[in-house]
Amino acid sequence: MKILAKNGKHHEEIKVIKREGPMLQVSIGNREYSLDVEKVEDGVYSVLHNGTSHNMEIIKSEKKHFYAVNTQYQSFNIEIAPAGSLKGDKKRQGDKNEQILAPIPGKVISIKATPGDVVKEGQTIVVLSAMKMENELKSPIDGIVSKIHVKEDAVVKENSVLVDVKAVD
Structure with missing residues (x-):
């Protein structure tokens, strides 16, 4: 499964390569990651990567494909959808x-x-x-x-x- 994650002008294609229970092998752009993902509660996840735990809260927006993501150190909005389906996948022109x-x-x-x-x-x-x-x-x-x-x-x-x-x- 491929999806496109977009944060402002920055976007990355994400592909789930393998999934076994909470273990995920994913590629983000041209980098691969092994992640242990556990759902802590509704909308809150603990992600273990290279021995470091990252907690994140993911809040669905009223707008389709849009989410607010909160981590310990930052918050940001992200648009996530199947690859090729997001508006503005191509560089926006004239939006200043x-x-x-x-x-x-x-x-x-x-x-x-x-x-x-x-x-x-x-x-x-x-x-x-x-x-x-x-x-x-x-x-x-x-x-x-x-x-x-x-x-x-x-x-x-x-x-x-x-x-x-x-x-x-």
Whole structure:
């Protein structure tokens, strides 16, 4: 089974090579991984890779194929679907704006940019506290912060638009 996982502009093809109980052999792009995956509770998984445990919460969005993923160190949105079925598999053209959305409900702890700031892809823009974890929400592109929709200490709902970033040509 092949699926495509997309996070902003970054996407990888994932293929399950072999599955025996909780043991998975997968390829992600051109790399292979042996994983021991256990479901801890509904939507929460423990993934053991090379002797290190990684816990992750996966929350299905109202939009088809979209999920919010929370780990101990980061949160991000991801689109997962059978390979070839996602909109925008090919490089988007003409879309010069991106939005940073709240992956889960939470409280805005800090805003690390102001309108007009030049930001790099992967730069932390907002820190959101949710489920006793601080989640760094990062710019999906190199660009300029065009609008900030929230203030510090604001409580936001899942998928709330937090920040608009305009791409730099």
